[in-house]
Amino acid sequence: MLDRITAPKYTIIEDIEPLHPEVFELDNGVKVYYFFANEQDCVKFDFVFEAGSYFQNQSYVAYFTNKLLLEGTAKHSAAQISEIFDEKGAFINSEVSKDDASLSFFSLIKHLDSLLPIVTEILTEANFDEKELAQKIEAEKQDFLVDNEKVSTINRKLFLQKLFGNDHPYGRFGLYEEFDAIENSLLKQFYQQHYHAQNMVIFAAGNITKDVLKKLNNTVGKAWSKSAHIELVKKEIPFNKKFIPEKSVVAKEGAIQSSIRIGMPTFTSLHPDFFKLKLLNTVLGGYFGSRLMMNIREDKGYTYGIGSGLQSYKNHGFFVISTEVGVEVAEDAVKEIFFELNRFKNETIPYEELSLVKNYMVGNILRSLDGAFDLAERFKNLYQFGLDLTYYKDYLKTIKTTQSEELKSLAEQYFDEKKLTTLIVGTKE
Amino acid sequence: MIAFKKHVLPNGLTVLIHQDTKTPNVAFNLLYDVGSKDEHPDKTGFAHLFEHLMFGGSKNIPSFDTPLQLVGGENNAFTSTDITNYYIQVPKNNLETAFWLESDRMKELAFSEKSLEVQRKVVIEEFKQRYLNQPYGDLYLLIRPLAYKKHPYSWATIGKKIEHIEDATMEDVKSFFYKHYCPNRAFLTVAGNVEEDEVINLAKKWFGDIERQSDYVRNLTKEPEQNEERIETVYRKVPANLIMKVFKMPSRFDKNYFAADLISDLLGRGNSSFLYQKLVKDKAIFNDINAYITGEVEEGLMVISAKMKDHIDPESANKILKECIEEFLELDLEYLEKKLKGVKNKVESTLMMNDIHILNRAMNLSFFEMLGDANKTNEEIDNYLNVDAKSLKDLAAKILSPLNSSTLLYLKEK
Numbered sequence: 001m002l003d004r005i006t007a008p009k010y011t012i013i014e015d016i017e018p019l020h021p022e023v024f025e026l027d028n029g030v031k032v033y034y035f036f037a038n039e040q041d042c043v044k045f046d047f048v049f050e051a052g053s054y055f056q057n058q059s060y061v062a063y064f065t066n067k068l069l070l071e072g073t074a075k076h077s078a079a080q081i082s083e084i085f086d087e088k089g090a091f092i093n094s095e096v097s098k099d100d101a102s103l104s105f106f107s108l109i110k111h112l113d114s115l116l117p118i119v120t121e122i123l124t125e126a127n128f129d130e131k132e133l134a135q136k137i138e139a140e141k142q143d144f145l146v147d148n149e150k151v152s153t154i155n156r157k158l159f160l161q162k163l164f165g166n167d168h169p170y171g172r173f174g175l176y177e178e179f180d181a182i183e184n185s186l187l188k189q190f191y192q193q194h195y196h197a198q199n200m201v202i203f204a205a206g207n208i209t210k211d212v213l214k215k216l217n218n219t220v221g222k223a224w225s226k227s228a229h230i231e232l233v234k235k236e237i238p239f240n241k242k243f244i245p246e247k248s249v250v251a252k253e254g255a256i257q258s259s260i261r262i263g264m265p266t267f268t269s270l271h272p273d274f275f276k277l278k279l280l281n282t283v284l285g286g287y288f289g290s291r292l293m294m295n296i297r298e299d300k301g302y303t304y305g306i307g308s309g310l311q312s313y314k315n316h317g318f319f320v321i322s323t324e325v326g327v328e329v330a331e332d333a334v335k336e337i338f339f340e341l342n343r344f345k346n347e348t349i350p351y352e353e354l355s356l357v358k359n360y361m362v363g364n365i366l367r368s369l370d371g372a373f374d375l376a377e378r379f380k381n382l383y384q385f386g387l388d389l390t391y392y393k394d395y396l397k398t399i400k401t402t403q404s405e406e407l408k409s410l411a412e413q414y415f416d417e418k419k420l421t422t423l424i425v426g427t428k429e
Numbered sequence: 430m431i432a433f434k435k436h437v438l439p440n441g442l443t444v445l446i447h448q449d450t451k452t453p454n455v456a457f458n459l460l461y462d463v464g465s466k467d468e469h470p471d472k473t474g475f476a477h478l479f480e481h482l483m484f485g486g487s488k489n490i491p492s493f494d495t496p497l498q499l500v501g502g503e504n505n506a507f508t509s510t511d512i513t514n515y516y517i518q519v520p521k522n523n524l525e526t527a528f529w530l531e532s533d534r535m536k537e538l539a540f541s542e543k544s545l546e547v548q549r550k551v552v553i554e555e556f557k558q559r560y561l562n563q564p565y566g567d568l569y570l571l572i573r574p575l576a577y578k579k580h581p582y583s584w585a586t587i588g589k590k591i592e593h594i595e596d597a598t599m600e601d602v603k604s605f606f607y608k609h610y611c612p613n614r615a616f617l618t619v620a621g622n623v624e625e626d627e628v629i630n631l632a633k634k635w636f637g638d639i640e641r642q643s644d645y646v647r648n649l650t651k652e653p654e655q656n657e658e659r660i661e662t663v664y665r666k667v668p669a670n671l672i673m674k675v676f677k678m679p680s681r682f683d684k685n686y687f688a689a690d691l692i693s694d695l696l697g698r699g700n701s702s703f704l705y706q707k708l709v710k711d712k713a714i715f716n717d718i719n720a721y722i723t724g725e726v727e728e729g730l731m732v733i734s735a736k737m738k739d740h741i742d743p744e745s746a747n748k749i750l751k752e753c754i755e756e757f758l759e760l761d762l763e764y765l766e767k768k769l770k771g772v773k774n775k776v777e778s779t780l781m782m783n784d785i786h787i788l789n790r791a792m793n794l795s796f797f798e799m800l801g802d803a804n805k806t807n808e809e810i811d812n813y814l815n816v817d818a819k820s821l822k823d824l825a826a827k828i829l830s831p832l833n834s835s836t837l838l839y840l841k842e843k
């Protein structure tokens with residue numbers, strides 16, 4: 001008779017040995033970090049620049065500089081660029097964050113000869129055509145209005161402002177009125193200062209053979225080599241505004257759900273408490289069986305989802321609990337969230353629960369390091385901190401060795417109601 | 430090329446095995462051949478509500494998620510108009526846990542009142558969060574009943590209205606389970622560093638004693654041929670006017686499915702597409718425009734969706750869009766052939782990207798097996814490459830006819 005009650009035996013890995021990327025230096029000094037995989041005949045390149053909003057002196061400059069890269073060069077118009085990439089079935093995207101800006105390129109190997117020269121052109125000769133810029137600005141303004149109807153967007157922006165202040169790039173968000181102050185001269189200047197060989201790193205994955213590297217070197221590797229050495233624009237922007245935790249409630253007309261964020265500034269991934277706090281955080285709200293999920297979704301049915309996390313930018317980070325709940329239950333949800341936070345200070349996490357979370361986190365690590373493309377993505381995200389994939393080995397070790405008592409002290413320090421700010425956007429009318 | 434082996438157990442469960450020795454993880458994908466199209470028009474949203482209930486505990490195992498998390502696994506599920514798909518990812522050594530969990534809930538769900546109460550609330554919150562509290566969130570709740578008058582595609586997976594979910598009873602739920610959740614309606618794919626024997630033995634051990642249910646004869650109400658241009662206008666609290674225009678297209682089983690997909694790519698996939706260049710760049714009446722297909726198994730929809738610039742009135746926007754579609758239908762074969770090469774290359778890249786991750790391979794194998802043959806996944810690329818410009822042009826004339834169109838003008842409240 002089949003025993004369906006007893007769970008099958010299982011094992012959890014004890015340790016991992018993450019792979020390290022190969023490194024290749026291009027003629028112009030740019031480093032390429034790559035992971036090789038030849039199951040498919042394709043490659044992905046991420047060209048990453050220290051050109052995020054951190055470095056701008058005016059709203060949207062970093063953003064539009066990055067977005068306009070694909071909207072025309074000295075030799076090809078925006079339409080021609082789209083045509084060339086679409087025709088070869090390649091994907092090219094630009095993305096900007098607080099700290100970095102990048103161009104992402106995915107292609108079948110067979111098309112690299114025709115596409116790499118255009119990629120190089122985009123990186124070095126973007127021309128910021130006024131008409132294209134005007135169209136982009138108009139589209140962005142419309143998206144801005146749509147996005148700012150969402151309670152979660154309004155909350156996210158206000159929340160970061162509360163944490164880091166409106167003076168600091170991590171807390172500052174552009175206003176609608178500021179779109180009209182964008183001119184292509186500003187973008188051109190930003191482009192000169194931030195998009196060049198000394199400020200770029202390349203991360204790659206796929207069938208990266210010697211031949212592919214040669215093609216890359218003959219195109220991107222020859223870019224900017226004739227220009228004078230450009231001074232890197234390094235900025236250390238202090239965090240001036242003192243963080244004052246408080247409770248704020250913001251109305252939103254017609255909202256049937258409230259967006260809730262509770263949190264505080266913490267630190268970057270380099271902090272000694274980082275891994276342990278991630279472990280504690282997972283128990284709180286980092287997986288489907290978390291304390292927050294079990295209470296606020298599975299027991300009360302207040303929400304479709306609730307979670308908590310640690311976010312690390314290059315120079316600072318924060319802890320946040322976030323959810324969207326029905327407007328009628330927003331205050332109740334906040335009460336329950338603080339109830340769960342306080343439990344960690346008053347009780348130690350039971351052994352079984354902690355083991356389960358540890359096992360789950362180990363499984364997650366295995367899933368995030370699965371294959372060359374995953375590895376390149378993880379490595380790329382660690383690079384700005386001066387870290388490599390050994391991070392995961394250390395992470396796993398901390399997960400395995402940290403005990404409940406230590407997590408209780410950590411909770412006393414970080415889950416302190418007096419230190420956390422609460423923001424509710426969208427209220428019952 | 431996704432290599433695989435296939436077995437069918439005596440109770441009708443189809444088991445597919447795909448070996449990949451390079452990954453430490455196994456993808457365990459179980460697809461049930463039931464979607465919102467199988468619901469009764471007065472009891473919609475059930476397939477999706479049911480997906481939630483599947484996590485409420487089974488006869489022998491009170492919690493589905495906890496034992497899986499304990500072995501380092503992860504899981505999720507999704508429901509569409511056609512299928513309900515459950516997937517687990519576990520480290521290779523703990524594969525048996527996936528079999529234990531998934532087979533127990535196929536055999537017998539716990540059916541707790543508390544679980545129904547909670548999940549009802551959760552689904553209602555999901556309805557609000559994703560469809561009612563987002564700008565443009567209810568687009569599909571409006572376009573579907575406009576395009577389909579009789580066919581069950583006329584309602585979205587989330588349901589026609591919240592009340593259907595509020596009124597769902599335990600009896601409704603139980604009868605849905607026994608009708609649709611059985612081994613003969615299920616397609617299991619196990620992909621990873623696994624051996625065929627290993628997987629078959631586990632399948633026989635854990636799923637072998639589950640009884641097959643009577644074969645379900647799918648008798649979907651046929652949608653009458655359209656033959657009329659349909660248009661509807663709604664007003665919502667949104668900052669910009671939007672137009673959505675949909676056309677009925679061939680089913681997955683139709684040889685013209687692939688050409689239809691490519692038509693939507695030519696029209697509006699990416700910045701070099703026809704509608705984007707004409708209407709966003711040249712005529713500059715839209716800020717953005719996209720064309721895509723719903724990818725459904727039965728006769729689904731080809732969708733064109735665009736956000737209007739402030740200066741254009743909705744009627745003119747619709748008129749200009751229609752004229753542009755006429756222009757597309759008049760493109761000469763040589764030009765089409767050239768553009769076709771490009772969209773085919775894009776499909777090739779996309780299919781290749783999809784194969785990178787083991788979970789996607791597992792999902793594809795289950796899906797195509799449900800369609801009749803898992804190997805169809807390996808034929809996809811050729812099916813697209815073989816589309817010729819002439820057939821595509823003829824098909825476009827049929828699909829993109831105004832008499833086959835349903836248009837929604839989704840406008841900002843005054």
